[in-house]
Amino acid sequence: MSQAVRAARPEPDPGTGPARFAGGATTRAAAGSRFSTALHAEWTKLRTLPGTLRLLPGAAALTVAVSAAAVATATCPGGGCQTDQAKLSLSGVQAGQAVVVVIAVLVISGEYSNGMIRVTLAAMPRRITVLAAKATLVAGLVLAVSAVAVLASVLVGRLLLPGHGFTTAPGYPPLSLANGSVLRAACGSVLYLTLIALLSLGIATAVREAAVAIGLVLGLLYVFPVVTSVMTNQHWQRHMEQIGPMTAGLDIQTTTNLSSLPLTPWQGLGVLAAWAAGALLLGALVLHFRDA
Amino acid sequence: MTTTTPYRSPAPTGRDGFGQLLHAEWTKFRTVRGWLVGMIVAVLVTAGIGLFVAEGGATATCQQQGGPVMSGNACYNGYTLGPGGEPVNDQFYFVRQPLAGDGSITVRMTSLTGLLPTGNIGGGLSTRPGLVPWSKAGIIIKDGTTQGSAYAAIMVTGSNGVRLQWDYTGDTPGLSGAVSAASPRWLRLTRDGDTITGYDSADGTRWTKVGTVRLSGLPSTVQAGMFATSPTYISATQGFHSRSISGGPSQVTADLDHVRLTGAWPANTWSAGYIGGGSAAVAKGLGGYHQAVGRFTVSGSGDISPVIGGPLGGSSGPPELTTTDYLTGAFLGLIAVAAVATMFMTSEYRRGLIRTTLTATPVRGRVLAAKAIVIGSVAFLAGLVAATCAAIIDTDIANHRGDFVFPVPWPTELRVIAGTAALVAVAAVLTLAVATVVKRSTVAITVVITTVVVPYFLSVTGAVPTGVANWLLRITPAAAFALQQSTPAYRQVQAPYSPGTGFFPLAPWAGFAVLCAWTAIALAAAAYLLKRRDA
Numbered sequence: 013m014s015q016a017v018r019a020a021r022p023e024p025d026p027g028t029g030p031a032r033f034a035g036g037a038t039t040r041a042a043a044g045s046r047f048s049t050a051l052h053a054e055w056t057k058l059r060t061l062p063g064t065l066r067l068l069p070g071a072a073a074l075t076v077a078v079s080a081a082a083v084a085t086a087t088c089p090g091g092g093c094q095t096d097q098a099k100l101s102l103s104g105v106q107a108g109q110a111v112v113v114v115i116a117v118l119v120i121s122g123e124y125s126n127g128m129i130r131v132t133l134a135a136m137p138r139r140i141t142v143l144a145a146k147a148t149l150v151a152g153l154v155l156a157v158s159a160v161a162v163l164a165s166v167l168v169g170r171l172l173l174p175g176h177g178f179t180t181a182p183g184y185p186p187l188s189l190a191n192g193s194v195l196r197a198a199c200g201s202v203l204y205l206t207l208i209a210l211l212s213l214g215i216a217t218a219v220r221e222a223a224v225a226i227g228l229v230l231g232l233l234y235v236f237p238v239v240t241s242v243m244t245n246q247h248w249q250r251h252m253e254q255i256g257p258m259t260a261g262l263d264i265q266t267t268t269n270l271s272s273l274p275l276t277p278w279q280g281l282g283v284l285a286a287w288a289a290g291a292l293l294l295g296a297l298v299l300h301f302r303d304a
Numbered sequence: 305m306t307t308t309t310p311y312r313s314p315a316p317t318g319r320d321g322f323g324q325l326l327h328a329e330w331t332k333f334r335t336v337r338g339w340l341v342g343m344i345v346a347v348l349v350t351a352g353i354g355l356f357v358a359e360g361g362a363t364a365t366c367q368q369q370g371g372p373v374m375s376g377n378a379c380y381n382g383y384t385l386g387p388g389g390e391p392v393n394d395q396f397y398f399v400r401q402p403l404a405g406d407g408s409i410t411v412r413m414t415s416l417t418g419l420l421p422t423g424n425i426g427g428g429l430s431t432r433p434g435l436v437p438w439s440k441a442g443i444i445i446k447d448g449t450t451q452g453s454a455y456a457a458i459m460v461t462g463s464n465g466v467r468l469q470w471d472y473t474g475d476t477p478g479l480s481g482a483v484s485a486a487s488p489r490w491l492r493l494t495r496d497g498d499t500i501t502g503y504d505s506a507d508g509t510r511w512t513k514v515g516t517v518r519l520s521g522l523p524s525t526v527q528a529g530m531f532a533t534s535p536t537y538i539s540a541t542q543g544f545h546s547r548s549i550s551g552g553p554s555q556v557t558a559d560l561d562h563v564r565l566t567g568a569w570p571a572n573t574w575s576a577g578y579i580g581g582g583s584a585a586v587a588k589g590l591g592g593y594h595q596a597v598g599r600f601t602v603s604g605s606g607d608i609s610p611v612i613g614g615p616l617g618g619s620s621g622p623p624e625l626t627t628t629d630y631l632t633g634a635f636l637g638l639i640a641v642a643a644v645a646t647m648f649m650t651s652e653y654r655r656g657l658i659r660t661t662l663t664a665t666p667v668r669g670r671v672l673a674a675k676a677i678v679i680g681s682v683a684f685l686a687g688l689v690a691a692t693c694a695a696i697i698d699t700d701i702a703n704h705r706g707d708f709v710f711p712v713p714w715p716t717e718l719r720v721i722a723g724t725a726a727l728v729a730v731a732a733v734l735t736l737a738v739a740t741v742v743k744r745s746t747v748a749i750t751v752v753i754t755t756v757v758v759p760y761f762l763s764v765t766g767a768v769p770t771g772v773a774n775w776l777l778r779i780t781p782a783a784a785f786a787l788q789q790s791t792p793a794y795r796q797v798q799a800p801y802s803p804g805t806g807f808f809p810l811a812p813w814a815g816f817a818v819l820c821a822w823t824a825i826a827l828a829a830a831a832y833l834l835k836r837r838d839a
C-alpha cells in the first residue's frame with residue numbers, strides 16, 4: 013500500500029530545495045507506520061522536557077501516602093464496623109487522580125503555552141494521529157505508574173489493617189489479590205486512573221489553557237460527590253452518583269454491600285469510560301477544526 | 305546647521321502613584337475577556353449548584369426533644385427559641401418554688417441513676433439501667449416556666465461531672481467524677497440581681513465557685529428548685545452512605561437532701577411537674593418526684609440544650625438544610641477564580657508583559673500589591689454576589705416548596721455569606737502569590753487546588769476517615785471553609801460531629817486565619833522572589 017502511495021506521488025523536481033525537503037519527510041513518515049512515528053515523537057518530547065515525567069512518581073507517592081494515612085487512622089473496635097477494606101486501602105486514588113489530571117493536561121497544554129504545537133502540527137499534519145499518539149502515550153504511562161501505586165496501596169492495607177481491628181475473626185480476612193472482588197477493585201482502580209488521564213487529555217485539547225483545563229476537570233470530578241453529599245432527595249442523589257465520572261467510576265473499588273451501589277462496579281467504570289470517550293471526541297473535533 | 309529637538313510627547317507626564325498602578329492592573333484585568341468570563345462563571349456555578357441543592361431537596365422533617373415529628377414550613381413554628389434566638393430543647397422535670405428577689409438554694413446529691421431504652425425509637429418500654437453521658441440533674445434558677453426562657457443551672461451529669469450551664473449554650477465544668485453516697489456532690493446557686501453564681505463542693509464545707517453568669521432582664525421573682533432531665537438515647541451506626549439509628553427516651557433519677565433555701569420563698573411549698581409538655585415522656589411513665597423527710601427523689605426525661613440542626617438534624621427523615629448547603633458550590637467557584645488569578649500573573653510571564661510592567665513600576669513589591677488588591681477585590685465581589693444570591697434565592701425557593709431551612713441567628717448567616725466571599729478573595733490572593741513564585745500556570749493551579757480544594761473535598765465527602773479529615777482541615781488552607789459552618793458544635797450535646805456532617809475542627813475565624821497565614825507566607829515568598837529574580 014505504501015509503495016503504491018509513493019509511486020503515485022510525482023517525484024519532486026530535484027532543483028527546488030524546500031519543496032524537496034518537505035516531500036521527502038512526508039514520504040519517509042509514510043514509509044514507516046505513521047502512528048508509531050508520532051508516538052515516538054511524542055515520547056521524545058515528553059522524555060526530554062523537565063517536569064511532566066517527574067510528576068508521575070509524584071502521583072504514585074501521593075496515592076500511596078493518602079491510602080496509608082486512611083488505613084493508619086481507621087479503627088474497627090470489636091469488628092462491628094461496616095468498612096470496606098479494599099475501598100479504604102485504595103482511597104489514595106482520590107488524591108492521586110489530581111496529579112494524574114495535571115500530567116495529562118500538561119501533555120497537550122504545555123505545547124500550546126510555548127507555541128510548540130505549531131511545530132508539532134506542521135511536522136504531523138494529521139492532527140487526529142497526534143492526539144491518538146498523545147492519548148496512547150499518556151494512557152500507557154499512567155497505567156504503569158498507577159499499577160505500582162495501587163499494588164503498594166493494597167500491600168499497605170494488607171500489612172496495616174490487621175493491626176487496627178480488621179482481623180479474620182470478625183470477618184475481615186487480610187486483603188489479597190487472590191480474592192476476586194479485591195482483584196477487580198485493584199485492576200479497576202488502575203483503569204480508573206487511566207480513564208481519568210484520557211478524560212483530562214480530551215478536555216485540555218479542547219480548551220488549550222492549562223489552568224482552565226485543570227480547573228474544569230477537577231471541578232467536573234469533584235462537583236458530583238460534593239453536591240451528592242448535601243443533596244437530601246435520595247432519588248436525585250442516586251442519579252447524581254450514576255452520572256458523575258468520579259462517583260460512578262469509583263464504584264469499581266467497592267467490594268462489600270454491592271447491592272447498595274447505584275450501578276454495578278463495571279457499569280460505573282463504563283460511565284467514566286463514556287465521559288473519557290466523549291472528552292477525547294470533543295478534543296479531536298476541536299483540534300481538527302480549529303486554528304492551532 | 306539645523307538643530308533637531310528630540311521628540312517629546314505632547315501628552316502630560318503621567319503620575320506614578322499607587323492609584324495609577326492599581327488603575328493599570330485593573331485595566332489589564334478588565335480588558336481580557338476570558339478573565340471576566342471566568343469570574344462570571346465562578347458566580348454562576350456557585351449560585352447554580354445552590355439552586356440545584358434547593359430544587360433537589362427532599363421535604364425535611366424536624367423534631368424537638370419529646371415533641372412530635374413535623375415537616376416543611378410547619379417546622380418554623382415548631383421550634384422553641386432560646387434567649388439568643390437559636391432553636392433549643394427545653395423539657396425537664398421541675399420541682400420548684402418562686403424566689404422573690406435575691407437568695408440562694410443549696411442541695412446535696414447522693415446518687416444519680418438512669419434507665420436506657422433497649423428497643424428502637426418509638427418502641428415499647430423495655431429498659432435497662434444506664435446513664436446517657438449528658439443526662440443532668442441538679443438545681444436551676446429560671447426566668448419562669450415558659451419554654452425557652454433564660455436560666456442558670458448547676459448539675460451533675462451522667463459522665464461529665466458537675467457543670468454550670470446557662471441559656472442553653474453556656475457550659476462550664478466543675479468537679480469531675482461520678483456521684484455516690486460515699487462521694488456526694490453539694491451544689492449551690494445564689495442570685496444577686498441579674499447575676500447568678502454556681503458553687504460546688506464535695507463535703508459541704510469547702511466550696512468552689514464554678515462560675516458567674518449574667519442573665520440580663522431577669523424578673524424580680526424567678527422559679528427556682530430541683531430538676532432532672534435526660535436526652536434521647538441514640539445508638540447510631542454511621543455507614544459510608546447511610547445512618548442506622550436506634551434508641552429512644554431515657555430517664556435520670558437523682559437523690560437529693562440537705563436542701564437549704566435563703567432569701568424570700570413566699571410559696572413555702574414545692575410544686576412539681578414537667579416544663580415543656582413532656583407528654584410523650586409521661587405517657588411512657590418517665591419522670592416524677594417523691595419527697596420524704598427532707599429527702600427528694602427527682603426523675604425526668606428530655607433535655608435543656610441547643611438543638612443541633614443542619615446535617616445532624618432531622619433525625620427521623622432527610623437531614624435539614626442550612627444556608628451552608630446552598631453555598632456548597634463555592635468550592636467550584638473557587639476553582640474558577642483560582643484559574644483566573646493564576647493567569648492574571650502567569651500571562652505576564654508568558655507574553656513578556658512582565659518586563660514592561662516592571663519597567664513602568666521599578667518598585668516590584670508594589671506591582672504585586674496592586675495585583676493582589678485588584679484580584680482580591682474582584683474575587684470578593686464575585687464571591688459576595690454569588691453567596692448572597694444563593695442564600696436569598698435558595699431560601700426563598702425552599703420556602704415556596706414548603707421546605708424547612710434550619711434557622712440560624714442573623715450574625716451567623718452574615719458570617720457564612722461574607723465569609724464565603726472572604727474565603728474566595730483570600731484564596732485568589734494565595735493563587736496569585738503562588739503563581740508569582742512558580743511562574744507557570746499549571747504548577748500554580750495544581751498547588752492551589754491540591755491544597756485548598758482537595759482537602760475540603762476529601763473531608764466533606766467522607767472519602768477519608770474523620771481523624772484524617774480533622775487533621776487536614778486544621779493545617780491546610782482548606783481550614784477556611786470553616787467560615788461556612790452555620791450550626792455550631794456544642795460539647796454539651798452528644799452527636800457525631802465530623803467534617804462529613806458539616807462540623808469543622810477549627811472555629812470559623814481560626815480556620816480563616818490558617819488560610820490567611822498561608823497566604824501571607826506565599827505573598828512574602830512572592831515579593832522576595834520577584835525582587836531578587838530576573839523578570
